[in-house]
Amino acid sequence: MTDRRSTGADAPIIEAPLATEAITTQRRMSDARQSTNFGGRLKHELQFIRGRGALEITIVFVVLLVGYVIASLVSPTSFAFLNPNNLSGVISQAVPVLAILGLAAGILMIAGEFDLSLGANITLSAIVFIKTAEGVGLWAAIAAGVLCGVLVALVNGAIVVYTRIPSFIATLGMSFFWMGAGIFINGTTPATLTTSRDETMVFLFAQDFGFFRSQIVWLIVIGVLAWFFVHRHRLGNHLFAVGGNPAAAEAISINPKRVKLMSFAIFGGLVGFASILIAVRTSSMQPGGSATEDFTLFAIAAAVVGGTSLLGGRGTVLGIIIGAALIELIRNGLLLAKAPGFYITLFVGVTIVIAAIFNKLMEGKAR
Amino acid sequence: MSALYRLTGVTKKYGPNTVLDDVSFEIGKSEVVGLLGDNGAGKSTLVKIMSGVVQANEGEFHWDDAPIERMNRDVTERLGVETIFQDSALVPFMTITRNIFMGREITNRLGFMKMKQMDAITADVLDSVVTIEGIKSPKQLVASLSGGQAQAVAIARAVHFKRSLLILDEPTSALAVRATEALLNYLTHLKSEGVSSVLVTHNLHHAYQVCDRHIVMNHGRKILDVRREDTTVEELTAAVVEGAEGIRRYREGRF
Numbered sequence: 212m213t214d215r216r217s218t219g220a221d222a223p224i225i226e227a228p229l230a231t232e233a234i235t236t237q238r239r240m241s242d243a244r245q246s247t248n249f250g251g252r253l254k255h256e257l258q259f260i261r262g263r264g265a266l267e268i269t270i271v272f273v274v275l276l277v278g279y280v281i282a283s284l285v286s287p288t289s290f291a292f293l294n295p296n297n298l299s300g301v302i303s304q305a306v307p308v309l310a311i312l313g314l315a316a317g318i319l320m321i322a323g324e325f326d327l328s329l330g331a332n333i334t335l336s337a338i339v340f341i342k343t344a345e346g347v348g349l350w351a352a353i354a355a356g357v358l359c360g361v362l363v364a365l366v367n368g369a370i371v372v373y374t375r376i377p378s379f380i381a382t383l384g385m386s387f388f389w390m391g392a393g394i395f396i397n398g399t400t401p402a403t404l405t406t407s408r409d410e411t412m413v414f415l416f417a418q419d420f421g422f423f424r425s426q427i428v429w430l431i432v433i434g435v436l437a438w439f440f441v442h443r444h445r446l447g448n449h450l451f452a453v454g455g456n457p458a459a460a461e462a463i464s465i466n467p468k469r470v471k472l473m474s475f476a477i478f479g480g481l482v483g484f485a486s487i488l489i490a491v492r493t494s495s496m497q498p499g500g501s502a503t504e505d506f507t508l509f510a511i512a513a514a515v516v517g518g519t520s521l522l523g524g525r526g527t528v529l530g531i532i533i534g535a536a537l538i539e540l541i542r543n544g545l546l547l548a549k550a551p552g553f554y555i556t557l558f559v560g561v562t563i564v565i566a567a568i569f570n571k572l573m574e575g576k577a578r
Numbered sequence: 579m580s581a582l583y584r585l586t587g588v589t590k591k592y593g594p595n596t597v598l599d600d601v602s603f604e605i606g607k608s609e610v611v612g613l614l615g616d617n618g619a620g621k622s623t624l625v626k627i628m629s630g631v632v633q634a635n636e637g638e639f640h641w642d643d644a645p646i647e648r649m650n651r652d653v654t655e656r657l658g659v660e661t662i663f664q665d666s667a668l669v670p671f672m673t674i675t676r677n678i679f680m681g682r683e684i685t686n687r688l689g690f691m692k693m694k695q696m697d698a699i700t701a702d703v704l705d706s707v708v709t710i711e712g713i714k715s716p717k718q719l720v721a722s723l724s725g726g727q728a729q730a731v732a733i734a735r736a737v738h739f740k741r742s743l744l745i746l747d748e749p750t751s752a753l754a755v756r757a758t759e760a761l762l763n764y765l766t767h768l769k770s771e772g773v774s775s776v777l778v779t780h781n782l783h784h785a786y787q788v789c790d791r792h793i794v795m796n797h798g799r800k801i802l803d804v805r806r807e808d809t810t811v812e813e814l815t816a817a818v819v820e821g822a823e824g825i826r827r828y829r830e831g832r833f
Binding site for chain 2 (some may be wrong): 439443444445446448449451452455460461462465520524525
């Protein structure tokens with residue numbers, strides 16, 4: 212002990228190299244983690260790509276798409292995939308709605324939360340949109356529809372964030388409340404767009420331009436905005452931080468509650484907007500109905516298929532859009548092959564469970 | 579040496595349990611302080627209070643002799659306190675760059691991040707400040723790093739942003755021997771640059787090597803606060819294991 216004390220308080224005790232050039236040079240010269248054999252390199256590369264995106268799912272999507280095209284070329288009548296009506300209906304009508312809802316659910320999932328009242332939110336927002344359009348006018352209706360989505364989601368978000376009830380439970384419960392709210396506002400008869408469904412409204416949200424429709428334009432606009440927000444904006448970075456490791460985010464003075472509320476608000480805005488697309492296309496909305504319920508799990512499935520983690524902190528905008536496109540492609544394929552429609556529900560259910568298992572395995576390895 | 583950070587009479591209760599009982603101490607400028615104690619001694623709570631994440635029930639805080647009126651994370655962030663929690667300082671599925679700039683992103687006026695600039699700075703920081711072997715690119719995910727590399731990235735972040743007080747909560751528990759040595763050396767190196775640090779650890783030998791002063795906690799109370807010259811590993815061991823009784827017996831030569 213005595214000789215240790217004599218070294219003085221300021222002298223470093225260990226005679227290992229200090230944190231300077233010695234080790235850094237070594238780092239540049241020899242890369243300890245670089246495997247030499249092909250298998251090791253491939254494994255490393257896959258690990259590197261893992262979790263950042265849409266690679267695998269894009270491959271699946273492209274393969275399936277090529278399959279469909281070939282099948283349709285071989286037998287254009289029995290598998291009419293390339294029929295312009297079919298293409299326009301799938302690619303620019305069904306895909307955009309699911310993709311926007313998938314982005315909503317996905318952004319919330321990146322922040323580590325869920326909102327199972329998505330379907331109920333669509334119903335309520337669509338009713339609010341329809342009633343405002345009929346009573347006031349189109350522009351007020353658009354604002355009201357989106358705002359309704361935001362408010363519904365913010366109430367859910369506030370409950371989740373301030374009570375710390377798991378969002379699964381809280382939003383599942385609230386889902387019934389919002390369904391009831393739709394009936395409360397409109398009664399049990401469907402809300403219907405009549406005189407207000409004029410040319411402008413249709414042009415904006417449901418116009419068929421031949422080979423594309425209005426919805427796809429919205430998807431492109433929202434997709435680009437979402438990409439820049441999620442992957443390039445400061446607040447997008449905070450989404451990943453809070454979803455990936457709330458403790459680390461908080462330690463660095465990011466407020467997890469604020470970020471989660473923000474993600475609920477974005478979720479609500481996108482759901483509100485999607486509900487307008489749905490309302491204008493179908494012209495009516497049944498309060499308390501089950502027509503929109505499927506969207507909840509389909510949106511989560513689109514996000515999950517697109518590589519979004521069920522545990523938060525991972526996901527990409529492009530992946531989610533391709534995930535949504537893939538689900539709609541499969542749905543369309545089943546339809547064209549005249550398979551029973553519930554097959555798609557089977558597929559979505561199985562996909563979510565498999566994704567959950569897959570997530571668990573990957574997350575386990577990363578720790 | 580005037581105090582950088584002074585805590586006076588800090589008390590924290592969770593329901594009926596008093597986790598911290600009237601704890602007072604200070605951290606000097608350019609000083610490495612070891613915060614020692616057994617499990618349940620109140621170290622983690624104390625760290626959270628010092629970093630402003632958790633609020634104390636009672637207690638005063640002074641920074642540079644100026645009183646801190648309301649303690650919270652925003653205040654400590656502004657003062658330059660950075661906490662590196664064990665295993666959880668970084669977000670695994672974010673790149674190194676995004677982790678380093680997390681919460682302090684370089685953005686344009688609209689809040690969009692300048693990725694190229696941040697990547698370049700990160701590459702620079704990784705090359706110059708820390709001892710990290712095997713990191714290929716700032717765009718690598720933190721999940722692909724080893725425990726030591728990740729710890730080093732967390733420290734690089736603190737260094738780059740010129741933090742004035744670094745609180746390391748069990749930083750060595752997940753590290754290999756070599757990485758531990760580099761880390762401990764690094765604290766000494768930081769001291770020469772005027773950064774104070776608090777090293778929270780179970781490992782008395784690690785603490786004894788680098789800390790100028792040791793504070794030992796036991797059941798929520800401070801039982802020992804002593805400069806390295808005035809103590810030995812044996813006394814610290816006695817204090818951690820047996821509390822105040824252990825210190826008394828050690829000093830009477832009966833340990």
